[in-house]
Amino acid sequence: MPRPASILQCLTPIEIQEFLPGSSADEIRALAPVLTTVDPTNLSHSAWRDLLFQRNPEVLVACWATPDLPPELPPALRYVCYFAGSIKRLVPREHIELGLIVTNWGNSISRIVAEGALLHVLAGMRNFTHWTIAMHTQGAWKSRTSRSASLFGRRVGIRGFGRVAHELIALLRPFGCTISVFAPDLTPAIAEQNGLRVAFDLNELMRENDVVVELAPLIPETRGSITKAHLELLRPGSVFVNVGRGATVDEQALLEVARGGQIFVGLDVFGEEPLPADSGFRNLPNVSLTPHLAGPTTDRRCDAGAFALKNLRAYAEDRPMESVITLPIYDRST
Structure with a gap:
């Protein structure tokens, strides 16, 4: 069996423990006659470059803590196996132009991110943040005028039609939701095959649904593309969730609309991360927050x-x- 001459794993001990439990680490070790593991914690960029050229691996196994690849690569390096998602921080575009093979986690975590989106949808429908705060700190209990809502039979709009959207659609099926999607690659024929409705613009998506989930990638065309005008189309009592990328939404506008108290908001991603301690989102009882951990869960x-x-x-x-x-995938990825 052809094998790579050598593999360099640049992973922290925690990354090895979480991504390669059980016998997985041994299985990687069996793929090459030479396997070197280095912990990138406190590894400077100059030391990282020296190590790369010293080891001259054919395959690099990388994750979140791996330092950026230098402008020049060691001659033997052909393949970067990246455990995580966006590779733009790690791999400059010119390396792919010159033939470096790069893979990422692909669709392996899509169902987990979709589950995170569903969590925020249900939290909004049930006014979960309000009750969590009020019951823990104010001794609150329901009254005859307390209101809550169910997801069953609701109209749900999704922006984007990637793998996370597909997984979210599957999770929504048991709720009997009417699902509409706004995405450039969704044709009426594909929508019909999947039992979906086509939303022809953001205005329609916001105006016609009880729940809207933002899943668009962050590219120049989508940056700040959900504006205050779009958000003001959300009907009172509706839920807006973003588990895609924070910067696709005008966050100041979203904060202003959320402060009005007429909609519920669920956020896992933000334009600035970590979310500043003084962010206005942090003290709103109609907003559910998670710190960019929709997926993958540990x-x-x-x-x-x-x-x-x-x-x-x-x-x-x-x-x-x-x-x-590929280069087209690189260019349209976040």
Whole structure:
């Protein structure tokens, strides 16, 4: 079986523990005659470059803590197996232009992110943040005028039609929701095949649904594209959730609309991360917040590790790999 001559793993001990539990680390070790593991914690960029050229690996296994690749690469390096998602921080575009193979976690975490979106949807419908704060700190209890809402039978709008959207649609099916999608790649024929409605613009998506979930990638065309005018189309009592990218929304406008108290908001992503301690979103009882952890959850990072191991085996056996980052994918990715 063809094998890579050497693999360099640049992972922290925690990343190894979470992404490669059980025998997974041993399975990677079996793929190459030479495997070197380095902990990138406190590794300077100059030391990282020196290490890369010293080891001259054919395959680099990388994750969140791995330092950026330098402008020049060691001559043997052919493949970067990235355990996480966006690779733009790690890999300059010119390396892919010159033939470097790069894969990421692909769709392995999509269902977990969709689950996170559903969490925020349900939190908004049930006014969960209000009751959590009030019951913990104010001794509150329901009254005859307390209101809550169910997701069953609701109209849900989704912006984007990637894998997370597909997984969210599947999770919504048991609720009997009418689902509409606004996405450039959704045609009426595809929508009909999937039992969806087409929303032809953001105005329609906001105006016609009880729940709106933002899942668009962050590219120049989507940055700040959800404006105050769009958000003011949301009907009273509706829910707006963003688990895509924070900067696709005019966050100041969203804060102003949320402060009006007529809608519920669920946010996992923000234009500035970590979210500043004095952010106005933090003290609103109609806003649910999570710190960019919709996915993968700690216990499911093994899914991304298993996907990476599958790609490493495919590379070793000279078979096609999944979720290869091409130049078009690189350019439209977040």
